[in-house]
Amino acid sequence: MSRPWLGLAVIAILGCVQAGGAQDLYHGGVRRESLERDLRYLASDEFGGRGLGDPELQQALTFVAERFRDLGLEPAYPVKMGAGDPLAGYFQPFHAHGFPPSANVIGVLRGDRSQAPSTVVVGAHVDHLGRDPQLTGDQIYNGADDNASGVAALLEIARILSAERRQSGGSSERTVLFIAFSAEESGLLGSKHYVANPLTPAEDVLAMINLDSVGRLRDDQLIIFGTGTAREFSAILGGLNPSYGFDLAEQKGGVGAADHTSFFVTDIPVLHLFTGPHEDYSKVSDEADKINYAGLATVTEFTAELARYLSYRDRPLTFQPVGEKQLAKMETMRKSGERKVSLGFMPDFSMESGGVKVGPVFPGAAAAEAGIQTGDVIVALGGERLDSLVDYTAALRQHAPGDRITVVLLRDGHEIEREVVVQERR
Ligand SMILES: [Zn+2]
Structure with missing residues (x-):
């Protein structure tokens, strides 16, 4: 429209x-x-x-x-x-x-x-x-x-x-x-x-x-x-x-x-x-x-x-507090300290829910080693389902460098699993 x-x-x-x-x-x-x-x-x-x-x-x-x-x-x-x-x-x-x-x-x-x-x-x-x-x-x-x-x-x-x-x-x-x-x-x-x-x-x-x-x-x-x-x-x-x-x-x-x-x-x-x-x-x-x-x-x-x-513009705009739940979650995470690990890719921010879409994958990093590709959508990590980037960040926070975790990916309409060894976040 x-x-x-x-x-x-x-x-x-x-x-x-x-x-x-x-x-x-x-x-x-x-x-x-x-x-x-x-x-x-x-x-x-x-x-x-x-x-x-x-x-x-x-x-x-x-x-x-x-x-x-x-x-x-x-x-x-x-x-x-x-x-x-x-x-x-x-x-x-x-x-x-x-x-x-x-x-x-x-x-x-x-x-x-x-x-x-x-x-x-x-x-x-x-x-x-x-x-x-x-x-x-x-x-x-x-x-x-x-x-x-x-x-x-x-x-x-x-x-x-x-x-x-x-x-x-x-x-x-x-x-x-x-x-x-x-x-x-x-x-x-x-x-x-x-x-x-x-x-x-x-x-x-x-x-x-x-x-x-x-x-x-x-x-x-x-x-x-x-x-x-x-x-x-x-x-x-x-x-x-x-x-x-x-x-x-x-x-x-x-x-x-x-x-x-x-x-x-x-x-x-x-x-x-x-x-x-x-x-x-x-x-x-x-x-x-x-x-x-x-x-x-x-x-x-x-x-x-x-x-x-x-x-x-003549008329005012109608404010809607969309995102406040995320804000609360981010605030809790901020208080619990820095996230220590990463998978070695940039999220593709064009996807807001339904998982985390993988953007550029850094060569040689954890995601690349595990065969995760640009365009894959991560729907679960370490047994937790993910809907958004905030969920993804929260799930990663529970891990330390060197942990081996299972990642569920959506690729070409199918769910596939990959084992990833998470790395220290730089
Ligand atoms: Zn900036």
């Missing part, structure tokens, strides 16, 4: 106030070269992997603040005339216990809507894993996909929406907050700090859109988490998608290992865009040359249109 008129209506409305420019804005409005330039810059060795506590992360955050200023976004906080750093108003500093201090960067595109919810949030995290001096050869976690891709998209969306508002002088638009989070890799610290110290209360936020790892589009598959967190999301996405042609994999729950989760727990509808797992995830090989730039441009354009639509 799709509703193409929805996207067209938005285009028509903006087309009027944007005489002659509509084509530029809505197809090819994204400047692919500028996306690629920003991504390559942030993912370059100059930024040393943007690790929390490293000066290069601060430089990357400053780069984002400068861009927000140059794009015409207002600083989030007032700065006294002549007081120190002119960029200071864009920073939201925080210091989580046991971690080095850092800051989120927030740029405001001011709207004039008076009644709540009057705000839309678009976010992406800047930090990554820094360097590992233990490694021989390449030691820098460039994080091109994770998450220079999301930050490049965030900057481009800010540029497009800011330019449109300047030209349209339109009314009844919501304020759009662009937030570049820090310390995501250390446990969503930046986004947690933001929601505990927000610019506007949660009731005033229509929705939060998160961009994390959007640079590896393959087979046009775009995974969107949180589509069940507002009753209207599926229809909205279905309305926008026909002009883009994504194979949308909707994940209803609002809980995951990314910054949207922090907003979801305060009852804000969330959407998290993701182009899928790959073998370079959290490795030094997550490099800029492996990015699908045309794909990134399309995802950026789609997200810009989504943010634009939400900023103009």
Whole structure:
């Protein structure tokens, strides 16, 4: 079921106030070269992997603040005339216990809507894993996909929406907050700090859109988490998608290992865009040359249109707490300490229930040794049936490196069993 008129209506409305420019804005409005330039810059060795506590992360955050200023976004906080750093108003500093201090960067595109919810949030995290001096050869976690891709998209969306508002002088638009989070890799610290110290209360936020790892589009598959967190999301996405042609994999729950989760727990509808797992995830090989730039441009354009639509939408959204059971389970697991073992593959996040679909399998690792293949669906592990990734994680936690466990797989419609020796998680 799709509703193409929805996207067209938005285009028509903006087309009027944007005489002659509509084509530029809505197809090819994204400047692919500028996306690629920003991504390559942030993912370059100059930024040393943007690790929390490293000066290069601060430089990357400053780069984002400068861009927000140059794009015409207002600083989030007032700065006294002549007081120190002119960029200071864009920073939201925080210091989580046991971690080095850092800051989120927030740029405001001011709207004039008076009644709540009057705000839309678009976010992406800047930090990554820094360097590992233990490694021989390449030691820098460039994080091109994770998450220079999301930050490049965030900057481009800010540029497009800011330019449109300047030209349209339109009314009844919501304020759009662009937030570049820090310390995501250390446990969503930046986004947690933001929601505990927000610019506007949660009731005033229509929705939060998160961009994390959007640079590896393959087979046009775009995974969107949180589509069940507002009753209207599926229809909205279905309305926008026909002009883009994504194979949308909707994940209803609002809980995951990314910054949207922090907003979801305060009852804000969330959407998290993701182009899928790959073998370079959290490795030094997550490099800029492996990015699908045309794909990134399309995802950026789609997200810009989504943010634009939400900023103009007349009616509120209906929050649905989909994923709260998972949240409770994750919280219990967090308290019981780190998971110690792995099977050596990346889950394919496009499957939400009915088992855990196997994504890229790491050569030589436990899963590969046991003959587990990409595309297999794990339905039981160590005698426990699995429905979701959370179940899988919970089941694995009960094992130590070297344990031999039975895995039941669904392959070509048949259940098969494999013995796996679980390995230490690195
Ligand atoms: Zn990430």
